[in-house]
Amino acid sequence: MHLAQLNVAHLVAPIDAPELADFVAALEPIYAVSDSAPGFVWRMMESDDPTEVITHEYGDDLLVNVSVWESREALWNFVYRSAHLEILRRRREWFARTAVPYTLMWWVPEGHTPTLGEAMERLALIRAQGPGPEAFTFKEFYEPGSSTPSPSIAGVPH
Amino acid sequence: MLADPVRRELYRFVAAQGRDVGRNEAAEAIGVQRTLAAFHLDKLVEAGLLEADFRRLNDRTGPGSGRPAKVYRRGGPERMVSLPPRDYRTLALVLAEVVDQLDGDEQAEKAARRTGERLAAASHETGLMDVLVGRGYEPYEEEGRIRLRNCPFHVLAETHPVLVCSMNLAMCEGMLRGLGEDRIAAALDPRPGECCVAFIAKDVPE
Numbered sequence: 001m002h003l004a005q006l007n008v009a010h011l012v013a014p015i016d017a018p019e020l021a022d023f024v025a026a027l028e029p030i031y032a033v034s035d036s037a038p039g040f041v042w043r044m045m046e047s048d049d050p051t052e053v054i055t056h057e058y059g060d061d062l063l064v065n066v067s068v069w070e071s072r073e074a075l076w077n078f079v080y081r082s083a084h085l086e087i088l089r090r091r092r093e094w095f096a097r098t099a100v101p102y103t104l105m106w107w108v109p110e111g112h113t114p115t116l117g118e119a120m121e122r123l124a125l126i127r128a129q130g131p132g133p134e135a136f137t138f139k140e141f142y143e144p145g146s147s148t149p150s151p152s153i154a155g156v157p158h
Numbered sequence: 159m160l161a162d163p164v165r166r167e168l169y170r171f172v173a174a175q176g177r178d179v180g181r182n183e184a185a186e187a188i189g190v191q192r193t194l195a196a197f198h199l200d201k202l203v204e205a206g207l208l209e210a211d212f213r214r215l216n217d218r219t220g221p222g223s224g225r226p227a228k229v230y231r232r233g234g235p236e237r238m239v240s241l242p243p244r245d246y247r248t249l250a251l252v253l254a255e256v257v258d259q260l261d262g263d264e265q266a267e268k269a270a271r272r273t274g275e276r277l278a279a280a281s282h283e284t285g286l287m288d289v290l291v292g293r294g295y296e297p298y299e300e301e302g303r304i305r306l307r308n309c310p311f312h313v314l315a316e317t318h319p320v321l322v323c324s325m326n327l328a329m330c331e332g333m334l335r336g337l338g339e340d341r342i343a344a345a346l347d348p349r350p351g352e353c354c355v356a357f358i359a360k361d362v363p364e
Contacts, residue, residue: 082349089320
């Protein structure tokens with residue numbers, strides 16, 4: 001199985017506004033890191049231009065990313081152990097705060113390319129029911145076929 | 159377990175290399191016989207402080223290339239000793255969750271920066287490397303940067319990575335300020351298995 005991932009973010013200004021300039025400038029170098037990262041399988045792209053964000057019908061201010069990875073570790077190392085971490089550190093400059101889950105993962109058969117519709121259904125699921133085997137997070141992670149979350153490194157049960 | 163000085167030196171040496179170390183290399187570095195080094199290294203493996211593996215230490219393969227050698231590296235799990243029992247980890251976990259819920263990243267970073275500044279100013283060490291060693295970061299130099307082999311906040315950096323790494327960066331920036339070190343800058347430069355911060359010499363105007 002491969003690990004599919006969706007994250008959504010509400011932009012604080014239109015994507016071509018000066019407030020977003022640093023973020024847009026970071027897209028190309030960050031995608032260069034993800035696409036050459038160990039365990040990277042696929043990501044949804046609008047075009048070959050990395051600054052062109054994915055268009056969809058869920059609202060103009062919503063930025064979406066969908067990608068597929070070989071394992072939890074591969075995705076973790078890209079998200080938190082690469083230049084991508086700096087983007088997360090500065091997220092408040094570019095994205096609105098949100099009280100609902102904005103990122104999630106789910107397992108897909110190898111070779112399967114998730115659609116945005118499929119990903120957004122999982123987002124609705126995690127927002128309605130919390131993390132589970134069909135839509136989960138790093139904090140509450142489910143191995144393929146498992147109905148209980150993996151034990152936390154901190155030794156405190158979920 | 160670490161009361162024996164030879165054993166302690168061996169543990170320090172293997173942990174500081176950040177890679178697999180053979181028995182000969184460890185024995186030579188500490189200046190003891192190979193058999194004595196092997197005895198203590200295996201005791202450290204039994205205690206879970208080191209991990210052992212078998213690997214060829216040269217590039218030769220196939221017949222005649224010899225038996226794989228036993229190699230050692232630092233074990234993954236952390237050990238904490240606290241007498242009487244204290245549990246700061248669970249409390250830190252709870253507080254990190256609260257900071258997340260309150261969206262208090264910015265305040266947390268400011269507090270970390272102040273703490274770093276005070277720690278460095280109060281330290282009897284005056285050089286950045288010595289302060290980092292003293293705080294358990296295990297610094298080493300690579301390509302003109304100071305990198306940190308150990309994350310002192312590892313468990314929290316796994317459960318709350320963005321918050322904890324941002325706080326750690328702020329704390330390191332505070333340490334630079336506390337030391338009055340204005341020729342060096344701290345930046346996020348994370349790598350798998352290491353601390354997220356690296357130190358870089360600032361460009362000096364010509």
